[in-house]
Amino acid sequence: xxxxxxxxxxxxxxxxxxxxxxxxxxxxxxxxxxxxxxxxxxxxxxxxxxxxxxxxxxxxxxxxxxxxxxxxxxxxxxxxxxxxxxxxxxxxxxxxxxxxxxxxxxxxxxxx
Amino acid sequence: xxxxxxxxxxxxxxxxxxxxxxxxxxxxxxxxxxxxxxxxxxxxxxxxxxxxxxxxxxxxxxxxxxxxxxxxxxxxxxxxxxxxxxxxxxxxxxxxxxxxxxxxxxxxxxxxxx
Numbered sequence: 001x002x003x004x005x006x007x008x009x010x011x012x013x014x015x016x017x018x019x020x021x022x023x024x025x026x027x028x029x030x031x032x033x034x035x036x037x038x039x040x041x042x043x044x045x046x047x048x049x050x051x052x053x054x055x056x057x058x059x060x061x062x063x064x065x066x067x068x069x070x071x072x073x074x075x076x077x078x079x080x081x082x083x084x085x086x087x088x089x090x091x092x093x094x095x096x097x098x099x100x101x102x103x104x105x106x107x108x109x110x111x112x
Numbered sequence: 113x114x115x116x117x118x119x120x121x122x123x124x125x126x127x128x129x130x131x132x133x134x135x136x137x138x139x140x141x142x143x144x145x146x147x148x149x150x151x152x153x154x155x156x157x158x159x160x161x162x163x164x165x166x167x168x169x170x171x172x173x174x175x176x177x178x179x180x181x182x183x184x185x186x187x188x189x190x191x192x193x194x195x196x197x198x199x200x201x202x203x204x205x206x207x208x209x210x211x212x213x214x215x216x217x218x219x220x221x222x223x224x225x226x
Contacts, residue, residue: 043218044219
């Protein structure tokens with residue numbers, strides 16, 4: 001069966017520090033991968049998605065970036081965090097096409 | 113272009129009462145529609161999905177939704193609410209257009225009173 005992992009579960013970082021969140025998927029190959037941010041009362045905001053290694057599409061301009069160095073690994077990064085980067089970050093995967101998305105447990109990021 | 117509107121950011125029901133969470137969508141092509149549930153501090157999990165087969169879709173935990181093309185709606189219902197149903201519910205649409213990028217509604221928080 002397929003599983004999706006995210007770490008860390010919780011992170012407290014000072015403003016201006018770098019960020020690296022990792023997401024890995026097991027039990028499938030060539031999945032579509034997604035990064036979302038969830039702010040309180042604002043639903044899910046799609047940040048990046050990827051249909052293959054090295055193929056990243058950005059949905060919202062910001063100081064975040066994403067990379068997919070391996071088929072089942074998706075990394076969210078920032079060189080300098082802003083206060084507004086605080087939120088709940090969710091990684092998800094799906095098969096290609098209009099298929100169900102499967103979400104990871106999320107990372108709670110607090111920027112102080 | 114596609115969009116999703118969930119009416120009511122909060123819905124409050126008594127235990128045992130009918131649950132109705134509203135979702136209207138906009139899509140220029142036949143859509144694929146989803147309902148997800150999110151419990152506190154967790155990721156989303158699929159409740160049910162519509163993929164152009166039967167218009168009445170049954171999901172997990174006793175939930176169901178009906179696709180109504182004429183009303184562009186996909187409302188989520190459950191005959192009798194349980195305390196364990198208290199959670200955030202998201203409606204989502206994925207339409208054809210190459211990449212099937214999903215669009216989520218803002219979510220509805222279901223509150224269940226004893």
